[in-house]
Amino acid sequence: MKSSDNAIPDIIYCDNHILLAVKPAGWLTQPDDTSRECLETYAKEWVKKQYNKPGNVFLHCIHRLDRSVSGLVLFARTSKALSRLNQASRDQEIRRLYRAEVHGILPNKEGLLQHYLAHAEHHAMIVKPSHPEAKKATLSYRVEKFLEHTTLVEIQLHTGRYHQIRAQFGAIGHPIVGDIRYGEKKGSGEEIRLACTDLFFKHPVTGEELTFHTDAPF
Numbered sequence: 001m002k003s004s005d006n007a008i009p010d011i012i013y014c015d016n017h018i019l020l021a022v023k024p025a026g027w028l029t030q031p032d033d034t035s036r037e038c039l040e041t042y043a044k045e046w047v048k049k050q051y052n053k054p055g056n057v058f059l060h061c062i063h064r065l066d067r068s069v070s071g072l073v074l075f076a077r078t079s080k081a082l083s084r085l086n087q088a089s090r091d092q093e094i095r096r097l098y099r100a101e102v103h104g105i106l107p108n109k110e111g112l113l114q115h116y117l118a119h120a121e122h123h124a125m126i127v128k129p130s131h132p133e134a135k136k137a138t139l140s141y142r143v144e145k146f147l148e149h150t151t152l153v154e155i156q157l158h159t160g161r162y163h164q165i166r167a168q169f170g171a172i173g174h175p176i177v178g179d180i181r182y183g184e185k186k187g188s189g190e191e192i193r194l195a196c197t198d199l200f201f202k203h204p205v206t207g208e209e210l211t212f213h214t215d216a217p218f
Contacts, residue, residue, distance in 0.1 A: 009042050012072075012212065014050070017081040017205050019043060019059065022214045023073050025191035029064040039073060047077070062089055063096070066163065068179070068189060070217055071098070071196030076204070084204035097198035098155040098165060099144070099216040102174040103184070106151045110142045113168045117161045123181055124167040137161040139168060150177060165194060177218075193218045 007024035014020070021043050023029060028038040044057040062074040062085045074094070076082035088094050116134040118127045127134050138158040145152040151174070155165055163182070169175055170182030178184055178192035195216040203210055 009039050010214075011043065011046055012214065014047070014077075017076070017078050018085075018203070019047070019075040019077055020199070020212050021073050021075065023065055023070055025068055025070040025195075025217070028067050029061055029073055036067070040075070043075060062086065062094065063160075065196055066166070068192045069194045069196070070191075072096075072199050072212055072214055073196070074199060074201070081204040085201070088201060088204070092158075093201065095198075095200040096157060096196055098157070099152065099195050099197045100155060100165065100169070101147075101150050101152050101177045101193035101218055102169050103150055103177060104174045105146055105149075106141075106143055106153065106174060108143075110140070112138065112140050113172065114138050115168050115171055117164065117167055119162045124161065124163040126167065126171045135159075135161055137164045137168060139165060166192070 010022040023039045031038045117124045117137045118133040141153045166182045175183030178187045180189040199212045
């Protein structure tokens, strides 16, 4: 698997209201109490240098990616953009596509996965609908290519649950390559073959329809 040890984020778009960056696998989206490399911190420093801004930089992510996942992350640069993009996210007006390489050969070229998930400590559990913390999780997928022992798929989320893609493909016996938390038998789990590759949304100020794409690194 391609190593992300020396990878750095790519800032692919920035205006007065939004910023788009590509997060390498292994990087945090937002800072935590560790010293791990963090996309938000990197992007703030980039803005500070690019625009010669003194003091603190306003930058808030609209969605997060797991540390082991790579791909596009959208940030708001103003409070107005943040409010509008958060509302668009709640209204499911921000569309994201993912690419993944999963173990095994999927039996259908496209499909819909529906499960009920509960958020446990650092992982998602498949539970019955009657579970007190059950939340419905739905995604659709389309096979892009069958390889010898794995399948490349394009995935669209219809709900945004914690570890949803990882848990759902693990539940059907086709875990994402490298994802030891949901069924992979080997590897470190630091980098898995899942990437957010496409974003479709309206600009929060101009209303322009925007489309962004990045290639999956695997």
